[in-house]
Amino acid sequence: MNNIIQIVGGNSDIAFSTSKIFAKNGYDIHLVSKNFKNLRIKKDKLENNFNIQCKITELDIENENDVKFFFEKEKDHVSIVLMAVGYLEKEEKNYDKIINLNHKSLIFYIEKAIQRYSNHENFKTIIGISSVAADRKDDKKNIYSSSKADFTNYLNRLRIRLHEKKIDVMIIKPGYVKTKMTTGLNLPSFLVSTPDTVGKIIYNSFKNNKEDVYAPGYWRYIMLLYRNIPQFIFKLFLIFKR
Numbered sequence: 001m002n003n004i005i006q007i008v009g010g011n012s013d014i015a016f017s018t019s020k021i022f023a024k025n026g027y028d029i030h031l032v033s034k035n036f037k038n039l040r041i042k043k044d045k046l047e048n049n050f051n052i053q054c055k056i057t058e059l060d061i062e063n064e065n066d067v068k069f070f071f072e073k074e075k076d077h078v079s080i081v082l083m084a085v086g087y088l089e090k091e092e093k094n095y096d097k098i099i100n101l102n103h104k105s106l107i108f109y110i111e112k113a114i115q116r117y118s119n120h121e122n123f124k125t126i127i128g129i130s131s132v133a134a135d136r137k138d139d140k141k142n143i144y145s146s147s148k149a150d151f152t153n154y155l156n157r158l159r160i161r162l163h164e165k166k167i168d169v170m171i172i173k174p175g176y177v178k179t180k181m182t183t184g185l186n187l188p189s190f191l192v193s194t195p196d197t198v199g200k201i202i203y204n205s206f207k208n209n210k211e212d213v214y215a216p217g218y219w220r221y222i223m224l225l226y227r228n229i230p231q232f233i234f235k236l237f238l239i240f241k242r
């Protein structure tokens, strides 16, 4: 029997690219997401192209009762849970939704997954897709960025909590990626990667037991510089922009 990776937000472009690489390397895939029609299309593509099984589950992770019910019924022994759900608004208005889909609902899901899977010997890894936005301290996408920072914080502490159980926690921080999330945003094209590039980085980092991963790796240095800019510079920048 193959190992199973469960990918939550399985319709995400980055998630689908990641699922193709895991499938190519012999993993069975369980895609969990909201849009069932799109999940079916992805299942067919994965099963037609790779010699694996793909299970799909329609689930809105904001609905805590549905998440509880899903885990009550869940019988599989999964090896990896990858959280790819994320939500961004150009003009931030739906604060609850942004906080839920980048932080609160993900934590609820992960905690249920730990309760359900952590006694299984083959449950080894939780992968959370955060963002370089978690490192920001300017005014851009304030609620999205701070939710990603909160999610990253949670994963960092979870890593210590699960250490004795020998469950690894990987944090992925992608930079700009060309997906449906970033459609219509004005991004510097030389810094935009493809979902396939990020998917490969996630798989290779998993194989090499990496814990904190920037995708692509050059974002580590960009964000290192960025984090060291004193905040008053951002305030000055705002005055010049007026």
Ligand SMILES: NC(=O)c1ccc[n+]([C@@H]2O[C@H](COP(=O)([O-])OP(=O)(O)OC[C@H]3O[C@@H](n4cnc5c(N)ncnc54)[C@H](OP(=O)(O)O)[C@@H]3O)[C@@H](O)[C@H]2O)c1
Residues within 6 Å of the ligand: 008, 009, 010, 011, 012, 013, 014, 015, 032, 033, 034, 035, 036, 038, 059, 060, 061, 062, 083, 084, 085, 086, 087, 101, 129, 130, 131, 132, 133, 173, 174, 175, 176, 177, 178, 179, 180, 181, 182
């Ligand atoms: N794209 C970037 O530049 C970028 C950069 C840094 C970090 N990230 C992060 O990378 C991850 C993947 O991003 P992406 O660009 O691939 O995004 P995407 O293509 O927009 O996919 C996000 C997915 O989340 C799923 N989702 C939303 N609400 C849900 C809910 N209530 N329950 C279950 N699933 C739900 C959606 O699934 P359905 O289609 O089924 O509704 C959607 O396909 C996100 O966490 C994002 O924040 C992206």
